[in-house]
Amino acid sequence: MIERIFKTSEFAAPRSLYKILVKAMEELGELAQEVAIKTGDCDKPVGKDGIIGEAIDAIICLVDLMKVHKPDITIDEINQIVAAKLAKWESQEIKADKELVSRWSKLIGGVPPVGSTYIKQDKDDSVHTTDGGPNT
Numbered sequence: 026m027i028e029r030i031f032k033t034s035e036f037a038a039p040r041s042l043y044k045i046l047v048k049a050m051e052e053l054g055e056l057a058q059e060v061a062i063k064t065g066d067c068d069k070p071v072g073k074d075g076i077i078g079e080a081i082d083a084i085i086c087l088v089d090l091m092k093v094h095k096p097d098i099t100i101d102e103i104n105q106i107v108a109a110k111l112a113k114w115e116s117q118e119i120k121a122d123k124e125l126v127s128r129w130s131k132l133i134g135g136v137p138p139v140g141s142t143y144i145k146q147d148k149d150d151s152v153h154t155t156d157g158g159p160n161t
């Protein structure tokens with residue numbers, strides 16, 4: 026996918042980083058509208074591209090932005106940055122999971138059910154989860 030976007034980016038007429046960024050923001054606006062339609066927050070009809078098409082429009086703009094900013098960037102370089110970013114995200118998820126288990130253990134005892142993502146203790150000390158755990 027990235028290689029294909031790079032080829033079109035190299036072929037396209039000269040354009041500024043600013044114009045590419047504005048286009049990316051337009052595409053994110055279109056994506057926001059599609060998500061709002063999906064969640065019922067907007068009563069317009071679904072667009073022809075839908076959430077997937079608008080997300081892809083945004084990805085194309087952002088890859089183009091990288092290529093115009095750094096014409097000699099390689100797919101390997103991007104893959105290395107993606108891997109580092111994903112490793113950071115994954116470590117945050119693991120940390121959050123350990124915090125969830127720790128909180129559950131203190132508030133309820135034992136370990137949370139699979140899929141638990143949130144634990145809240147109310148003023149009256151009742152314990153709630155967002156996902157059907159005890160005392161929801």
Ligand SMILES: [Mg+2]
Binds near residue numbers: 052074078
């Ligand atoms: Mg679009």
